[in-house]
Amino acid sequence: MDNTTSTQILLASRPAGWPSEENFEVRTVELPAMADGQVRVRNEFISVDPYMRGRMNDTRSYVAPYQIGERIAGGAVGRVVASAAQQLPVGTLVTHQHGWSDTVQAAAETFTPVPEIPGVPSSLRLHMMGMTGLTAWVGLTVVAGMKEGDTVFISGAAGAVGTAAGQIARLLGAKRVIGSAGSPEKVELLTQKYGYDAAFNYKDGDVAGQLAAMAPEGIDVFFDNVGGEHLEAALGAFNDGGRAALCGAISSYNTTQAPVGPRNMANLITRGLKLQGFTLSNYLQHAPEFGQRMGQWFTEGKIAYDETIVDGIENTVEAFIAMMQGANTGKMLVRI
CATH class of the missing domain: 3.40.50.720 (NAD(P)-binding Rossmann-like Domain)
Structure with missing residues (x-):
């Protein structure tokens, strides 16, 4: 496992109709030395979601469109593998919105530490418990x-x-x-x-x-x-x-x-x-109440879930297109 490079999926062109592999670019880059306050995170799972298709269009929406040549942003969960930030030591499980890459390096403030629950895989932080x-x-x-x-x-x-x-x-x-x-x-x-x-x-x-x-x-x-x-x-x-x-x-x-x-x-x-x-x-203030209720339901064994998992950062676009075509049951995820 090489944590000094980052393989990323970029938007190469805007899709017209259904997206295809040609609309994306896979690029591996060397990560710079960490600055004070930064952390480096090795992702465990990244999310592919329907709303991402809308962000590939250059149109007004509730969030800015993706830019050509930039990494596809979105949900991911991973673990800190190097840290220059006291609040996020090595080994901390975090969620973030840096999106489609195997390793990401950024300011600690852009990551959210999440508690680890025995018997609950980290992937659930991207769907049922996220x-x-x-x-x-x-x-x-x-x-x-x-x-x-x-x-x-x-x-x-x-x-x-x-x-x-x-x-x-x-x-x-x-x-x-x-x-x-x-x-x-x-x-x-x-x-x-x-x-x-x-x-x-x-x-x-x-x-x-x-x-x-x-x-x-x-x-x-x-x-x-x-x-x-x-x-x-x-x-x-x-x-x-x-x-x-x-x-x-x-x-x-x-x-x-x-x-x-x-x-x-x-x-x-x-x-x-x-x-x-x-x-x-616009509704994130309801997260604490949801977290309490969902955590209780999980503890009581009342919540079921399914995951459709595709392995490998290089297969992220394939997973995204398959999800858009309805190939998934439950949450579609890419496992790094």
Whole structure:
């Protein structure tokens, strides 16, 4: 293991439609001598996430786009292997947003030390016990205001956020939890492992019809990771006063034409619905409460999870594209 060099994945060009290997560059660089206050971290896992596709476009969003020739930033967890900062000694487990590289060197303030929990792999800090789980918690409890007895529909339910959201909804007392996924195997996983009362394969078509069959009394909360046809279906299934937390719209991330909006937006008026988009950066104050609740649920054995792991920094782009195509169950990670 060489901790004096860093292999990094850079954005070489902006994708038009689906990203490809040609849009990225793999580069290995020598790391300079550490300055006071810096640490060097060897990553254990790095995250590939749907939102990264949006940052590859040079358009206005809630966060600045990636720049050509710069490393892809994002979540990672690793261990300090060299330190010139007293607060982060060698051996400390940390999370950070420096992204796609095997080794990173930067100011200690840009890393967050995290406690190690016996029997809990460090990778969980990038999903169920990290930003992914917090996203699910915030969307359900803060944005959508889920209440005990609500019927909850979650799109993209077999992904990292969806598997967290379904379990949290169940633990918070949802009357019925319904999910959509992209294969029969994932549908079965949702009902057999993740506590969903019902689930359907959206690739079978007629999302609205399938949802209506599984929620004959309507839905109260919609947690949306997909957008498009799923959002239209939810608008049709909502009970009066329904609430939606709009977390993602992966169905349109790789389109080259403007997507067609839902055709039943008038239901917002006639049923008194609330649709609210959110990004996690505006809700980080809820992290302590989430951490306490999720830690308790883990201790009590109430949380299940799946990881789809690709080995090797050189395979990061392959993992990212596969995740965008729905190849993952649970969280997609790259193990260094």
